[in-house]
Each structure stands twice: as C-alpha cells, then as structure tokens.
Amino acid sequence: MSTPNLTLQSYLTGSAKIPSSKSQSKFPSEEVAAIIAELDRAVIEKERKQPERKYLGASSLGDPCARKLQYRYMGQAKDSDKGFPAKVLRTFALGHTIEDLMIMYFRDAGFDLRTEKYGEQFGFDTAEGEVRGHIDGVICGGPLHLSYPMLWECKSASDKKFNEFVRKGVAEANPVYAAQVALYQAYMNLSENPCVFTVLNKNTSEIYIEMVPFDAELAQKTSDKAVQIIEATRGNDILPRIAQNDDFHICKWCEFRNTCWEKEGAA
Numbered sequence: 584m585s586t587p588n589l590t591l592q593s594y595l596t597g598s599a600k601i602p603s604s605k606s607q608s609k610f611p612s613e614e615v616a617a618i619i620a621e622l623d624r625a626v627i628e629k630e631r632k633q634p635e636r637k638y639l640g641a642s643s644l645g646d647p648c649a650r651k652l653q654y655r656y657m658g659q660a661k662d663s664d665k666g667f668p669a670k671v672l673r674t675f676a677l678g679h680t681i682e683d684l685m686i687m688y689f690r691d692a693g694f695d696l697r698t699e700k701y702g703e704q705f706g707f708d709t710a711e712g713e714v715r716g717h718i719d720g721v722i723c724g725g726p727l728h729l730s731y732p733m734l735w736e737c738k739s740a741s742d743k744k745f746n747e748f749v750r751k752g753v754a755e756a757n758p759v760y761a762a763q764v765a766l767y768q769a770y771m772n773l774s775e776n777p778c779v780f781t782v783l784n785k786n787t788s789e790i791y792i793e794m795v796p797f798d799a800e801l802a803q804k805t806s807d808k809a810v811q812i813i814e815a816t817r818g819n820d821i822l823p824r825i826a827q828n829d830d831f832h833i834c835k836w837c838e839f840r841n842t843c844w845e846k847e848g849a850a
Contacts, residue, residue, distance in 0.1 A: 623669035630672050638708070639812060641716030641770070644805045645762025647833065648825040653812045654839045656713075661838040681739040681783050682719060685790075689735075694725035696735060707770045714809045718767050722779055734768050734778040736760070742786035749791055753780050754798075764795050765802035774799070 639656050646652055667675075689696045698704065698720040706717040720735040738760065740748065747756045754761040760780070768774045774797040782791040815822050826834055829844040837843070 626669045626672045626676075627667075630667065638712060639714045639809050641707075641714060641766045641809075642763045643759065644714075644766060644809055645759035647758075648837070649808055649812055650822045650824055650843065651837055651839055652808075653816060653822050654842065656812055657816055659839060659842060662841040677785070678739050681785070682737045685737045685781060685783060686720065689722070692726065695723040695731075696720050697723055705771070707767075709770060710809065710813060713813050716763075716767055716770065718771060721771075721773065730776040732773060733776045734764065734771060734773040735781065736764055736767070736778055737781045737783075739783045739785050742784055745782060745784040745786075745789065745791060748782050748793070753793055753795060761795070761798070762801055762805045765798045766805050768797045769799070769802040769806070774802075 635658055636655070637658070639652065643652060643655070686696060686698060704717045705721060706715060708715040718734060719737045722731060722733045722735050724731050744756070750756075753764070764778045764780060768778060777794040777796045780793045780795045783789070784791070812822065824834075824843060825831065829835070829840055834840055834844070
C-alpha cells in the first residue's frame, strides 16, 4: 500500500483537509509582482535593441496618416510615453507563433505552402530599396483544384475583431491589411490569382479564410503614397497632418503625437 493512495484516501474520507489556494501559495504578492516586472523589463529591453527600419515597410503603407509613415521613414524617435507595453509586445510575438501553427496546418492538409527562398523569407524591394515588403508565403499547389500560385497572408485576431472580418471582409474590417495584400500581389507578381487571406481566432481557434482578388487601383494608390513620402523627405518637406487637432482618434494613440503637435508649429 503506497503513501499516495493513503493520502488520497484521507482526502476522500475527509480525515485530512485539502490546503486552500491561499495556503498553497509559496510566494507573497510582492515577489510575484517582481517576477512579472522582470519579464516585462526583458521583453521591452529586447524590443528596444531591435534596429530601426531604414525603409518604408509595405505592410504599413495602408495607414491613413502619411505623416506618421514619414516620421518612421525618417527615423524620428518615438515619443517617450508611446512605447509598446510588454503585454502588447507579447501579443505580437504570439502572432508569429500562430503563423507557424497555420503553416503547419496548411502543409499537413497537403498544400504546397512555401515561406522561404534560399533560406530567407520571401520579399521584395523597390524604389532603390526604399520600400520593402516580406510576405508570409506562397501557395504553389495543393489537394484542391484551385488556381495556383496564390499569395498567402496570415493574421490572428481577438474574437471581436475576428467576427468583424467575417461580417465585413478584410477591405472594410482592416484597410491597412487590404492595402498590404494589394501591394504584395503587385510587386510579387501574384496578381492573377486571389490571395488566401487567413485569420485565426485567438479565443476560439476558428479559422476565417477570404479569397481576396487583386485590387489594382488600391495597389497603385498605396504605391503612390510611398513615392509621396520619399519625395517629400528628400525635399526636406513634412507632409500635412491628418487632422485639425490632436484629439482626432488616430492621433490619440500615435507614437509621434507630441512630435507632431507640440514640437512643431502649425503646418
């Protein structure tokens, strides 16, 4: 007769009390808080050490504020109070993990999903390297009679945002993603077939897939914005603000809000 069985029997018969969750805690709240603070510090420090982009990222060119994109392109320092908190950085990292899972799911289903070329992520650059993009992958074949190859883009979303994608589609639910897809299709020569736009629900693990046809007008508009930003920067011109005051909803959370509204005079 083993001790574990005796211990379990004593719990079942009520001869011994199961410790409360409070008494089971080995660490006082101050120590738990200290551990979490160290984890937060580490992820923020790692992000801080990441090199700044020296180019316009194609994934962000759908942002409605060209001035914000210009600040990023110029290497303007973010406002001191506008860095991403640790939990947001962990959310970004989780998105990469979900992408790896989706790659596995597609490949397990028999799709020829390619994410690298010569050991590096698929991508492109244009305008003498001033605009660059890195795609999630290309589906080159599979078990279904579809038109290949197709651009593959993968996102993850909370339940609320996921349902918005389902109801409205990517063009309305997230115009930045729509512009990203159009630009990638254009510059990767994948415009003949639709993009397989995939979203995984982080709450329920449901999958939403939308076959997004190439939008030539959107791709041209987005490309023109990149040219506008580059030319303005080379001419030492700052593009106009997107709004008349900093209470505008886009401005409230911008990493350059103070730079844009407080350090400069009216544009």
